[in-house]
Amino acid sequence: MKKVCCCTGHRPQGFVWNYYDKNLVEHQGYLMRLAYFVEKFVEEGYDCFVSGGAIGADMDFAEIVIRLKKKYPHIRLEIVVPCAHQDRMWRPQDKARYQSILQQADEVTVLFSRYTPWCYDKRNRYMVDKSDLVLAVWNGEKIGGTYQTKKYAEKTGKQLECILLPPKNADEEIRFHYLIENGVTLEDVKKKDEGIKKVLKALEERERENH
Numbered sequence: 001m002k003k004v005c006c007c008t009g010h011r012p013q014g015f016v017w018n019y020y021d022k023n024l025v026e027h028q029g030y031l032m033r034l035a036y037f038v039e040k041f042v043e044e045g046y047d048c049f050v051s052g053g054a055i056g057a058d059m060d061f062a063e064i065v066i067r068l069k070k071k072y073p074h075i076r077l078e079i080v081v082p083c084a085h086q087d088r089m090w091r092p093q094d095k096a097r098y099q100s101i102l103q104q105a106d107e108v109t110v111l112f113s114r115y116t117p118w119c120y121d122k123r124n125r126y127m128v129d130k131s132d133l134v135l136a137v138w139n140g141e142k143i144g145g146t147y148q149t150k151k152y153a154e155k156t157g158k159q160l161e162c163i164l165l166p167p168k169n170a171d172e173e174i175r176f177h178y179l180i181e182n183g184v185t186l187e188d189v190k191k192k193d194e195g196i197k198k199v200l201k202a203l204e205e206r207e208r209e210n211h
Helices: 025-043 057-068 092-104 119-130 144-155 172-181 186-192 194-210
Strands: 004-009 048-051 076-081 107-110 133-138 159-164
Touching (some): 004 144, 025 057, 025 133, 025 159, 076 119, 119 144, 133 144
Parallel strands (some): 048 076, 076 107
C-alpha cells in the first residue's frame, strides 16, 4: 500500500531572504533541512511524493525527490498542476526549471484546462486529500495558500510536519537565531553571510559592554 506525502510552502516572496540567491547560508540551510525531512520520510516508508510545482518550496521539494530517486529508485513523484500553462507569466529560467521537473516526474495531473479563481485552492485540497502526511514550509503568517492548506490538513486529520521559516519582517537577530536553531554552524555563518556577520559583531559588542 502506498504511503503518500505532499508539500505545501511559500513562493519566493514568502522568504525573508532573497530566494534566488542560492549562496545565502540561510537558503542553503533551508534546503538541507527540507532534504533531511524528505529522506526521513522515505526511510519511514513513504514512497509517493506530491508537489504543486509552483516556484519556491514546491519546486525545491520536487527537485529533492528527483535527486533521491537515484538512491531510492522505488519512490515516485507526482506534480499536480492547478491549470494548464501555469508557467505562462514566469521568467524564462523559472519556466525551464519547471519544465525539467515535469519531464522527470512519474505522473503529471492537470486539474483544469484554463485558469479559474479557485484552481489553486482545488490543487491544494487535492494534494492533502490524497496524502497521509503533509509537509508545510511556513513562515508563520496566518494568510495565504500555505496557511490555508495547513489549516485544511489539520481539519481533515492528516499528519502534519512543519519547517518553520522566519517571518517576512524578521530582523537580522531573529534570522541569526533561526540559523542556529536549524543546525547551521557559527563558522558557516561567519564565512557566507555578510548581514549575519554584522549581527554577530553587534552581539559581541553588547556582551563586552555588559561585562
